[in-house]
Amino acid sequence: MLRNRGDVSATTRARVLEAAKRLGYVPNKIAGALASQRVNLVAVIIPSLSNMVFPEVLTGISRTLEETELQPVVGVTDYQPEKEEKVLYEMLSWRPSGVIVAGLEHSDAARAMLAAAGIPVVEIMDTDGTPIDAAVGISHRRAGREMGQAILASGYRRIGFMGTRLGLDHRARKRFEGFTEALAKGGVEIEDREFYTDGSALAKGREMTKAMMERSPELDFLYYSNDMIGAGGLLWLQEQGYDVPNRIGLAGFNDVRLLQGLPTKLATMDSCRQEIGSRAAEIILGRLDTDEAPGNKVELTPRINPGDTLRAP
Template identity: 35%
Template sequence: MNKNNKISLAEVARSAGVSKMTASRVLRDEGGFSEKTRAKVMAEVERLGYLPNRLATVFAGDKKSTFVGVSIPELGNEIFAQVLEGIDRKLGSFGHQTVLGLTEHALEQEEKWIETVLSWQPAGLIITGRSHTSRAIQMLSGSNLPVVEIWDLNSSPLDMSVGLNHYDSGYEMGRYLSGLGYKKFAYVGTSHDTGNAASSRVSGYAQAVSDAGGVLEKQLLFRDTPGFYTGFYGTEQLLATGAQVEVIYYQNDNMAVGGLQYCQKAGLKIPEDIGIAGWGDLPIASIQPWRLTSTAIPHLKIGQIAAEMLLAKINGQPIDPKRDVGFKLIGGETVWKG
């Protein structure tokens, strides 16, 4: 039969010839029953398609919650999908379930999600970013639950933090490109209502360019998903302004590949006419005609470590509250070699 959450525990008990309390003890694996009784109850659970209401069980105080609230800005961004995969795999291997929230880079949206998910009495929360509304901070602090902030490393986390210094990763790219002899720079990315990790990266990039005596000639930010098409039309608009740029830094590799495609269409040679640099070392970079200049980030590892930190805190184990996963600059073939 199909699983059916309308089948009651009382029906399961009646079909198995046991009391409702005994059936409940079997499902909670509390003991006090024979193996024969357990087999009868579980056979009826399978036959009837009974689905226990685990959320109700948690509210009743009969069992610790296995739910973990996880917020990410968007699913369309491949980077966050990889981070989520790392979280879900690790939590799933220890019997926990992910309750996903999409914040769309809006602090007010995150606040509403936090309020909702806390009402479900989760075991803990994993939230993307280090910026939150004052009310969200108040709710998280008052919950007494383990909280891991991911992605943008927070030196003073609410509870725990795992990620990298995005400002430093942008600065290193700007310093690297300046060291190759570039003087006229541009940036193409996306914009949101609140400061985020990408904003930190471009700030670091701009500072490195300035420190080296270069000029950030143009910076274009679009309210869109940082994907191939955004990189393509962003590059088109950038070059249409007549800005004299020698190298373009993109928010991520997908946008950089979109930029590469536009440059090819426009008859520009890479890197002779213009240099291209991305961020993230995403899979698409590995199948391009040139090795893309980028910054490698352990996306999956961030998710795995966040889940491990949360589980350790839930189990009362000692843990370092801050984990820097670092980054690695990749000097590819899409920029000058000096």
């Protein structure tokens, strides 16, 4: 009666469900899954919960699934391939109805598990590569390239870059590649760069910006791999009395909502986070409902927001 069988009236089922809630009864999903070989869970595997990007992705997934029987369950990998393997192994052992996993880069073992899972797999955030099954995201190389073109069009030429260690964050690496490609076509090279791995992004932004400007005071633009370190850099420059964006311009990435209340708005690019989550969940639902063929790749289009730190061309 608790399994939505058609031979029970809606009124009777509602009374039984209410009684079950009062008694604290939870149905045994593993037993119920023996016939269908799956449970009503969607495994969502992301690299970080402290990165402000992923809560918005999870919001998109949750809102799309909330009127269905499916429930997202989250695993965190900390950008570590071996941890991703472990999380995947544990989650797939529960036979979820689908998997949503961040990124296109995985270890051989992780790729083998995903390919053999026999369920919809949606890789999110990135479209620069070939998905195992389906993918939803943006081209990070294109995002970096378009920001580089916008910076050059605004007349900046002496450029510094700050970001996370590129070996750990493949999407940041691809943006950096697209960015440097655009600069090279304009006859410009990055003059200084600095990377970090741990610590508060806002504080790191201040710290790295101070070090870079003391080292390379002639720079006229600073490009950050994310908005949080960019905001830290902006605050430090304003405290030092720099004329932003005329003496020096800045840009970040992600269009983080938390920073939209700052009196000076950082130039940035929207990474379509919530839409990525929604579209990924829609693919899972579509595949379960209609047995849609695998191979979907949905590339969304981010837009540059010049804010107050990128002067008009």
